[in-house]
Amino acid sequence: MSSPAVPLFRFGIIADPQYAPIVPHVAMDRQYANSLAKVAEAVEVFNSWELSFVMTLGDVIDRSFSSFDDILPIYDRLRHEALFLLGNHDFSVSAAHLAEVAARLRMPSPYYSFSRHGWRFIVLDGNDVSIFAPPEDHPHRVLAAEMLAELQEKGAANAHRWNGALSDGQFAWLGDEIAKAAAAGEKVIVMNHYPVYPAGEHGMWDSERVVALLASQSHVVAYLNGHDHVGNYGKAGACHFVNFKGVVDTENQNAFAIVEVYADRIEIRGFGREDSRTLVY
Numbered sequence: 001m002s003s004p005a006v007p008l009f010r011f012g013i014i015a016d017p018q019y020a021p022i023v024p025h026v027a028m029d030r031q032y033a034n035s036l037a038k039v040a041e042a043v044e045v046f047n048s049w050e051l052s053f054v055m056t057l058g059d060v061i062d063r064s065f066s067s068f069d070d071i072l073p074i075y076d077r078l079r080h081e082a083l084f085l086l087g088n089h090d091f092s093v094s095a096a097h098l099a100e101v102a103a104r105l106r107m108p109s110p111y112y113s114f115s116r117h118g119w120r121f122i123v124l125d126g127n128d129v130s131i132f133a134p135p136e137d138h139p140h141r142v143l144a145a146e147m148l149a150e151l152q153e154k155g156a157a158n159a160h161r162w163n164g165a166l167s168d169g170q171f172a173w174l175g176d177e178i179a180k181a182a183a184a185g186e187k188v189i190v191m192n193h194y195p196v197y198p199a200g201e202h203g204m205w206d207s208e209r210v211v212a213l214l215a216s217q218s219h220v221v222a223y224l225n226g227h228d229h230v231g232n233y234g235k236a237g238a239c240h241f242v243n244f245k246g247v248v249d250t251e252n253q254n255a256f257a258i259v260e261v262y263a264d265r266i267e268i269r270g271f272g273r274e275d276s277r278t279l280v281y
Helices: 030-044 067-075 096-106 139-154 168-182 207-213
Strands: 009-014 054-055 082-084 112-115 117-125 187-191 220-225 234-235 239-243 255-261 265-272 277-281
Touching: 009 030, 009 082, 030 255, 096 255, 168 187, 168 255, 207 220, 207 234, 207 239, 255 277
Parallel strands: 009 054, 054 082, 117 187, 187 220, 220 239
Antiparallel strands: 009 255, 112 117, 234 239, 255 265, 265 277
């Protein structure tokens, strides 16, 4: 039997624009100001395709709440729905603005789900337990400091201040969403800023429990993330884990993708530095 030639639907992906009106970080090859032009180029390409939505996988800005005023109007040029999730750099703002970040990105809440064409998209907030996103003195910030100290003592590769974890409440919600999708006959794609697999220095602090959950559910097809700007790929159980490359890196090369969902596979069509991949399910 031949494979279907027409996708069920398509969506766009951008990761880590990390825009700021500042000079480049030459050693890391991060060209913060150039992200305005790169996102504009991606928007132009996306507008030439029929897409269900465009998701940015976190780190819209590098620092300063006012940077949202420069980059978000570029997303307004999209003829598609622009969706966002929260990255660590999105919280590199003054304490007074911490509670406003999700609303500024027009998100319904810090983590949420939505359905398209019989698929459920589960959008996580990997900054839920972190030392930078919760308000000062919030129990999640206290818990984050404890988790980080414990990981540092073990010499864990991901024991970094710029990573985070899901709260137990959000992890339970993730399990509920996956169960509801199964009951509704929906396949699942999970999206988050942070990688969880393969393990590495950019991984969420509680990656192991997330991977164990996703890999045990046959209807969970893919987990899409940013954060590690060089990109990565792995597979655990039936779930494909795809780390998209960062827009902010390099002076001129862009990195974004169009994801085409078929009845038997997902085709990732990479643009610029982004890799093209076929994920069979």
